[in-house]
Amino acid sequence: MSIAKGPVLMFRLLVLTSGLLPALWLAWRWGQDDLGVVPEEAMVHLTGRIGLALLLATIAFSPAFRLTGWVGIMIARRQVGLWAFAWLCAHALAWMGLEQYWAWEWIWHDMQDLPYVRYGVVGLVLLVPLALTSFRRVRQAMGERAWHWLHRLVYVSAALAATHLWILTRADYRLPMLVVAVVAALILFRLVDAARHRQ
Amino acid sequence: MARYRYPVIAESEVTPRELFRQRRRFIQGGAALGAAALAPGLLLPSSAYAWQESLADRLEGDLPSRGFAGGETLTHRKDATAYNNFYELGVRKSDPEVYAHKLITDPWSLTIDGEVGKPGTLALEEVLKRETLEERIYRLRCVEAWSMVIPWVGFPLADLLKRHAPTSRARYVHFESIHDPENLRGQKSSILDWPYREALRIDEAMHPLTLLAVGMYGEVMPNQNGAPIRLVVPWKYGFKSIKAVVRITLTEERPVSAWMEQNPEEYGFYANVNPEVDHPRWSQARERRIGERGKRETLMFNGYAEEVAGLYAGMDLNEHF
Numbered sequence: 001m002s003i004a005k006g007p008v009l010m011f012r013l014l015v016l017t018s019g020l021l022p023a024l025w026l027a028w029r030w031g032q033d034d035l036g037v038v039p040e041e042a043m044v045h046l047t048g049r050i051g052l053a054l055l056l057a058t059i060a061f062s063p064a065f066r067l068t069g070w071v072g073i074m075i076a077r078r079q080v081g082l083w084a085f086a087w088l089c090a091h092a093l094a095w096m097g098l099e100q101y102w103a104w105e106w107i108w109h110d111m112q113d114l115p116y117v118r119y120g121v122v123g124l125v126l127l128v129p130l131a132l133t134s135f136r137r138v139r140q141a142m143g144e145r146a147w148h149w150l151h152r153l154v155y156v157s158a159a160l161a162a163t164h165l166w167i168l169t170r171a172d173y174r175l176p177m178l179v180v181a182v183v184a185a186l187i188l189f190r191l192v193d194a195a196r197h198r199q
Numbered sequence: 200m201a202r203y204r205y206p207v208i209a210e211s212e213v214t215p216r217e218l219f220r221q222r223r224r225f226i227q228g229g230a231a232l233g234a235a236a237l238a239p240g241l242l243l244p245s246s247a248y249a250w251q252e253s254l255a256d257r258l259e260g261d262l263p264s265r266g267f268a269g270g271e272t273l274t275h276r277k278d279a280t281a282y283n284n285f286y287e288l289g290v291r292k293s294d295p296e297v298y299a300h301k302l303i304t305d306p307w308s309l310t311i312d313g314e315v316g317k318p319g320t321l322a323l324e325e326v327l328k329r330e331t332l333e334e335r336i337y338r339l340r341c342v343e344a345w346s347m348v349i350p351w352v353g354f355p356l357a358d359l360l361k362r363h364a365p366t367s368r369a370r371y372v373h374f375e376s377i378h379d380p381e382n383l384r385g386q387k388s389s390i391l392d393w394p395y396r397e398a399l400r401i402d403e404a405m406h407p408l409t410l411l412a413v414g415m416y417g418e419v420m421p422n423q424n425g426a427p428i429r430l431v432v433p434w435k436y437g438f439k440s441i442k443a444v445v446r447i448t449l450t451e452e453r454p455v456s457a458w459m460e461q462n463p464e465e466y467g468f469y470a471n472v473n474p475e476v477d478h479p480r481w482s483q484a485r486e487r488r489i490g491e492r493g494k495r496e497t498l499m500f501n502g503y504a505e506e507v508a509g510l511y512a513g514m515d516l517n518e519h520f
Contacts, residue, residue: 036293037282037489038345101493106485114481167480170343171390171461172290 008072015076018057019083022050040098047094051087052161056182058084059154063189078134081154085131088124088161116167123160126153155190158183250307250324250427254419257332258352264334267408267433269502273336274347276416278489284341285423285442286390287376287383294385295423301382302422302443309428313373313448316364323427327413329362330354334417335410337433339440340472340501346486351431352414357405360449365401369449372404373397374430377443391457397441398454398468399432400510408433408506411444434503436470467520471511472501476520 026046029035035042058081065073100107110117130151133139139147162183166176285295288302309326312318332352340346360372378394380386386393403409410431413420420426425442432439438458448454458466465479474484474497485494500507511519 037278038292038487041487103494106494110482113477116480171286172388 008075011072012076012079015080015083019054019080019086022046022087040094044091044094044099047087047091048165051084051091052165052179054080054084054087055154055158055161056179056186059158059186060182063186063193066189066193082131082134085127088127092120092124116164119160119167120164123157123164126157126160130154130157155183155187158186249305250322250327251305251419253324254327254413257327258414258417258419262332262334262352264336264350266336267503268336268338268348271338271348272490274349274489279347279349279415280421280423282489283424284343284437285385285425287385287393287395287443288423289385290390296421298384299422301384302377302426303379303382304422304427304443307427307445309444310446311359311363311448312446313450314366314369315360315449316366318363326359326428330358332413335431337408337410337431338498338501339431339433339437340486340497342436342438342466342470342478342483344481344483344486344497345489346495346497346501347489349415350417351410351412352417352420353410353412353431355407356409356411356430357407359411359447360404363449365449368451370401371450371453372399372401373448373450373454374399374441374444375446375448376441377445391461393457394445395441396454396457397430397439398450398456399439400453401449402510403432403507406507406510408503434472434500434507436472438466439470469511469516469519471507471516471520472497473499473516473520475499476517 026043030039030043033039035046058077061073061077061080065071096102096107100110111121112118130153133142133147133150142150162176162179165179166173169176281296282292283295284290284292288295288298307323308320309323310318310320332354334350334352336348336350338346339349356372374397376395377383378386380393399409410433411428412425412431413428415421415424420429425440428444429442430440430444439456453468456466456468458470459468472483477483483497486497488495498504
């Protein structure tokens with residue numbers, strides 16, 4: 001099957017933009033002192049939201065491919081997944097530096113004591129093996145079966161991220177409800193799709 | 200009145216307050232004349248802006264000022280008026296300032312009823328006329344683990360309560376905020392059961408630190424901070440300090456506050472600042488002082504233990520959170 005190079009390139013550029021542009025936007029607003037009264041807090045929240053949005057987008061690439069059949073989506077999936085991972089790492093660093101101000105004993109204390117931190121940390125740690133095995137050579141060495149099995153962890157990670165967001169929300173649950181709905185829909189699609197393939 | 204150390208605008212750029220008010224009176228006068236010319240029957244009532252005018256005049260004068268925050272640096276006024284919770288105006292920290300104009304504060308009246316010998320509903324200017332105003336610098340600690348140091352202007356709640364002669368059955372004081380879902384966007388959603396309600400035990404309400412505030416930073420209370428009249432209980436988490444109060448009811452039974460109703464596991468009746476009793480979802484051991492880098496250790500009763508610990512002698516503060 002031949003792939004039209006032009007659209008694929010365009011799509012990869014779009015993914016690059018959606019990973020990079022928020023960083024420029026945040027840096028600009030930080031520089032302009034436009035992140036509100038507590039910019040540190042805004043940084044932690046925004047990196048988390050961008051990372052979560054990209055993580056959900058990564059998972060959504062698979063149903064998008066199933067529905068459209070366009071190969072460009074699968075070519076760009078690794079890229080968007082790595083952007084999500086990078087943003088969620090930035091989120092963890094922002095929490096350590098701008099929320100905890102590198103107070104290690106408190107970072108350690110809160111990781112052990114606060115459920116929402118625990119869920120967040122586990123969700124991020126689960127993404128590490130996925131990022132490490134995202135290289136084509138590693139993937140080939142692992143074999144497709146093992147690789148696909150391992151990468152189902154992304155659903156667990158997304159569910160943990162949704163839980164993390166749910167727990168730390170106070171009073172207004174519109175955003176966490178939306179996230180839970182999206183995660184549930186993505187998991188449901190995956191299950192239905194798998195069941196259909198088995199038949 | 201204390202001088203503050205953050206000249207946001209050069210002194211020379213600022214219109215002198217008296218001149219500004221003269222202009223405003225002139226414009227209001229003009230508007231009234233215009234209205235009268237168009238519709239003589241709708242002549243503005245003389246009470247319009249009455250409480251604001253007379254309060255602003257009193258704030259001009261020398262009010263006694265006392266610090267109760269250990270000399271800690273005041274939070275910048277622009278931070279204290281741009282970052283807070285006032286869910287009636289929206290759930291984001293920036294919403295109260297953005298939607299401040301939606302809180303209609305004039306005319307305003309205050310009802311005092313329940314277990315009192317002299318109940319009544321008074322125009323706010325009548326209430327203020329009776330009281331001696333003073334400035335109090337207090338720490339404010341939010342249940343969300345951030346804090347500020349704010350110079351409030353107000354009078355002890357006890358002064359007002361005594362005027363209405365609480366009966367021997369008055370064991371609690373219940374407060375109710377404005378209910379105006381037409382204008383207050385937050386009250387269109389069901390995040391809380393509106394109107395906002397809070398309560399104190401009578402001895403907490405009568406404590407000399409408990410304030411009814413009508414101003415901050417030497418000026419009339421900004422809408423976003425709970426104009427025209429709000430409670431300030433400095434040793435309790437901020438949500439106890441109910442804003443835009445319209446009704447004070449003395450009761451025999453312990454009232455249920457809006458937050459207790461929303462989530463009884465997380466928000467107790469007392470809500471005393473206590474670094475040793477964590478919120479179920481986050482730690483209360485430290486706080487972010489707005490405007491500072493790093494975290495501060497939260498003080499027992501927000502630093503007012505000497506004054507208020509006696510109120511809770513013998514109580515298990517883990518149970519009565």
